Amino acid sequence: MKNNLSISVIVITFNRAKSLQKALISLARQERQPDEVIVVDNTSTDNTKEIVLSFRNKLNIKYIYEKRRGIPYARNTGVKNATKDIIAFTDDDCVADRNWLKYLEIPFIKDPHIGVVGGEVSCLKVGQNIVAEFYSKNMPAREIE
Amino acid sequence: MVILILTGFFEEGYLEKNQDSLIPIFFSGSNVAFRRKVFEDVGLYDENCMIGEDQDICTRIVNSAWELYFQPKAVVGHKSRKTIKAFLKQWYRYGLHHPYIFKKHNPKSLMVYLKKKKAKREILYERTIYRKPFPLFILIFITPFLIMNIFLLLSILSVLLGFNILSLILGLITLGIGIYYFIPDISIKHPWRTVKFIFLRYLVNLALLVGGFLGGAKSKMIYIGATFDYKKRGSQ
Numbered sequence: 001m002k003n004n005l006s007i008s009v010i011v012i013t014f015n016r017a018k019s020l021q022k023a024l025i026s027l028a029r030q031e032r033q034p035d036e037v038i039v040v041d042n043t044s045t046d047n048t049k050e051i052v053l054s055f056r057n058k059l060n061i062k063y064i065y066e067k068r069r070g071i072p073y074a075r076n077t078g079v080k081n082a083t084k085d086i087i088a089f090t091d092d093d094c095v096a097d098r099n100w101l102k103y104l105e106i107p108f109i110k111d112p113h114i115g116v117v118g119g120e121v122s123c124l125k126v127g128q129n130i131v132a133e134f135y136s137k138n139m140p141a142r143e144i145e
Numbered sequence: 146m147v148i149l150i151l152t153g154f155f156e157e158g159y160l161e162k163n164q165d166s167l168i169p170i171f172f173s174g175s176n177v178a179f180r181r182k183v184f185e186d187v188g189l190y191d192e193n194c195m196i197g198e199d200q201d202i203c204t205r206i207v208n209s210a211w212e213l214y215f216q217p218k219a220v221v222g223h224k225s226r227k228t229i230k231a232f233l234k235q236w237y238r239y240g241l242h243h244p245y246i247f248k249k250h251n252p253k254s255l256m257v258y259l260k261k262k263k264a265k266r267e268i269l270y271e272r273t274i275y276r277k278p279f280p281l282f283i284l285i286f287i288t289p290f291l292i293m294n295i296f297l298l299l300s301i302l303s304v305l306l307g308f309n310i311l312s313l314i315l316g317l318i319t320l321g322i323g324i325y326y327f328i329p330d331i332s333i334k335h336p337w338r339t340v341k342f343i344f345l346r347y348l349v350n351l352a353l354l355v356g357g358f359l360g361g362a363k364s365k366m367i368y369i370g371a372t373f374d375y376k377k378r379g380s381q
Contacts (some may be wrong), residue, residue, distance in 0.1 A: 001281075007178070031213075053248060061220050065379050070195050071198055072190040072192045072198040073192055075174070076189045076190050076192065079184055079189055080189075085181055086179070086181070086183075087179050087180075087181055088177070089175065089177050089312055090221050091175040093223060094219050094221045094223050094224070095221070096176075096220075097219070098221050099248070100220060103216050104219040111212065111328055113210075113211065113212045114180070114214045115179065115182070115186075115210070115211025115212060116172060116177060116179050116180075116203065116213045116215070117213075117214045118176060119172075119215075119219030119223075120219075121220075122221070122222050122223065123222070124222035124224045125225070129347060130229065130342075131226055131227065131345070132225045133224055133338070134346070135226075137342070138330075
């Protein structure tokens, strides 16, 4: 049994620099640090690149530009550029809990037959608008550390 | 099933691989990890799947030798859309892209599904009515939302045709289904919020249904999709 897996985290993004920054901060705060973070910029026109590069001292981060616009193109480009044993995904409108990667890795270490591990997507309440209220009333919500 | 994109109905453990569902349960693309070898075995993401690429790849993995494991302790917070317009667009787009995935993973048939009152683990829809080979690809989810709208249309139609008593009866049935359907949104303490939630639930489901129907037409199938009816953990 292998217990020293390495992990690439892929985040694909399109014109959400501010929100991406929060996602990357949550990756930099991981209890179990990612061995590599790949941001696939899917034709953003904002300061996405600048934000990504600002994390160079905190994360082993790679900025990749994918000009074909669309989620699957960006995800595939991420996979092709990932170099580690495990390839994890989170999104640019998400914030990962401090223990996210730590828990995501455990099943892979325990059982070599496990090919995919999925975690819980919890509702993050932002602002005081009706959509956020409706969303948080109808979706599972958990404390995010 | 298809609607359970962002939910956590189930407990930690291996996913059942022999589910009798159209599209097996899947992990959201915003919180998932793969062993690199999985991509070598099942291939990369389907580049025709502009939305639902996460569903598609999980379906292929379910059909492979690899196991899928749900780890609820690994939590990612997902932000909601900020405006009603963005929220509706998001769900319209889900609807638009779902039919392609259903068609890809199922043989040509006529399928009618009914929403179960109580979900067994994570499966909300199960083949309960009909599933037979058919020259056209037809997939219909019968939901309270769909029935409510059919009665609504019928009552409007009978008003227009001058059948007043019939329209009254149909209108009352619509109202009854409506109350049943919108119960999660009704709060006597917050009447204004109740109105807004009902409005939003109606619109988001309409967006999903219309998106699904148009997406189905694009994939040369008749598709009446399932609707957005999440319930919080524990409130099942």
